[in-house]
Amino acid sequence: MVSPRVILIGPPGAGKSTVGAMVADRLGLPFVDTDALIVQEQQRSVSDIFVVDGEETFRRLEADAARRSLDAETVLALGGGAPIQDAVAELLAGHRVLFLDVAIADASGRIGFDQSRPLLAVNPRATWSRMMTQRRPAYERLATWVVDTAGKDVETVVEEVLAHVTKVDHD
Template sequence: MRGEVRRRQRRRDGPQPPRLSQRDSRADEVLRVAGGIVTVRPTVVLIGPPGAGKSTVGARLAQTLGTEFVDTDALVEQTDGRTISDIFVEDGEPAFRRMEADAVARALDGAGVVALGGGAPMQPSVAELLSGHHVVFLDVSISDASGRIGFDASRPLLAVNPRATWTRLMNERRPTYESLASVRIDTAGCTPEQVVEQVHAWLGRES
């Protein structure tokens, strides 16, 4: 009798929520929350260069999906108690990259939307962690990037000759961004809301 009741209950509940397409078992168990799609693993991982809008888009996308947002750069600073610029100056880039890889691993172990620092995907250990996740490459031109972030002192790798350095880093990193990404979205001339709409629409097609 209890089994029959459960079967009737399932029929009343209607069809089960859709599942995001997945490349391995880490992207499993999908729930519908506030009209959006949320997984027990990150729904979306945003990658791209400084100025692509990862933090802004990530926060707004998470709000749209009704889930949490994690910025791994902010997580490093919160954990260590220093700014990224201070970590670079006092401990050097290798030390920062170790902290960054740890922050990425922690962020990818939870639910929500995750934004990675521009250089994080260049680490083989981080690239491996991204396998099985919905990775969105937010592409951007240098003119849009400089207008958004101003290449200020908080970005240590861009402290000297920022435009030339940004261009060089982007040329070096682009193949990795493209190889890891599930989808590339050009943010040129787009507002954060428009980018969120594009990512959300892509997620809908993937469901």
């Protein structure tokens, strides 16, 4: 069965897109980001989908993008809320899932908590902290591995991700 070499999960600001693209490049694999896939297919931003169609519609699109992305050898990054959905969590069973953990100080520096993130539009720091408290148990339960990104540069995180993935490939 062909499947992603690794699936990256974590909250906004964890570095899933940046790290995922670099890991894919180093492994010589395509990189797929489900949020980018949705934006490309819908021809509008995630924020616009949330505002116009609502979160439920976006979550349905997100689950569908995740399902369609599991049958190719890629490095796959899921949107932060995807693994919280039961349907997506079930899809992840048996796959190599890596949780990129991040503290709020690092996340805020990376994403700036701007208006492009609809769930963080009001009181972004408190909302992010509450969201992470709710999501952390699912991230940890689904993860094959966890890489803490706190205070680390991107290259260091990429090396840690590759160490996990390539160790399994050689075992």
